[in-house]
Amino acid sequence: MLPRLNDKELARLEDLLITYGNDFSVLNLAELNGFFTALASSPTTVTPEKWLPAVSGGKVPKFKRPAHEEAYTALMLRYCNDVAAELAEQLEHFEPLFEENEGEEGPAIILEEWCFGYMRGTQVAQWDALPPEQDALLKAISLHGLEDNFELLDSMSFDELQACVPLVIDAARGLYRYQKQQRH
Template sequence: MQDQPLNAADFDAIESTLLKYGDDHSVLNPSELDGYFTALVSSPEQVDIAEWFPGIWGGQNPAWETPDEAKQFIELSVRHINTLARQLAEDSAAFAPRFEQTEHLGHDVTLAEEWCFGYLRGVAVANWTPLPAIQATLLQAISDCAEQDNFELPQDLDVVAHQQRVAAIAPAVRALHDYWLSQR
């Protein structure tokens, strides 16, 4: 069961748990968690659950109401991180970040900010070493998207330029994963 990709109900369960136990210092939605896990599986070294799990919660594990609730969240997390690891290692072309979508002035707009926040959180937890210039530029493209304020998109948002920046993230992630994989 730990090798099955998550379905919509699984992501709903993750979202409910993140909202229930999260705060301003924790991962708050499945998009951010997806980015976090993507950085972890792309890291130069494997990160132990004892390090990455508290990282979801800003360093402090929740006071779970029941052991079953904790067990379910951990199992779903492990399934998703395993899916991402397998996907990036075996079929990276199939990898697609779980970005959020919104409508803005009559246009469908992909929001990458929270996913990128999660990715950068994962980079920090995994303690990535400095990157060569090419890879540092790829990471900067992800970091730049994390700095955008997508909670209130500006009226003058250049939707085409925004979507181009967002479209560059998945290829950057694949390249960073491949770089670290070649260094292991």
């Protein structure tokens, strides 16, 4: 197995996401982490041939240089494997890669990008309806990962939004655990 991506490789991957991104693509590592978390938590295996175009907004980008395409694909595959391995090996310590921001009330965890990526992953993997307990877990993520909820999110206080962070982390772990049991 290849070593996990280091900080320099992660920065390169994020740079490639931005360089070759568009309005419909994954544009940062937080969203990509959520996407890969959903794929790793999926009841079925989703091949790179299916998920790679989804990351870039529907079709693989037209790369300026062959080296960019090689780096993009290799880093993407390795990062997908990294997220899956982290879930499989350290589920109870799994921490989604959330963005952080310095707001008026102090440091804030931003859930939206990661949750949007997660929801995109559930769509690409074509998740079936879940039992009520797991559906409630998915709702904790979809609250922050669907445009339909923007109005509700805008009405929430800083403290209410930050109180959602552990709920989203628990939901990600719980959905992975459930789907893993379904596969076996």
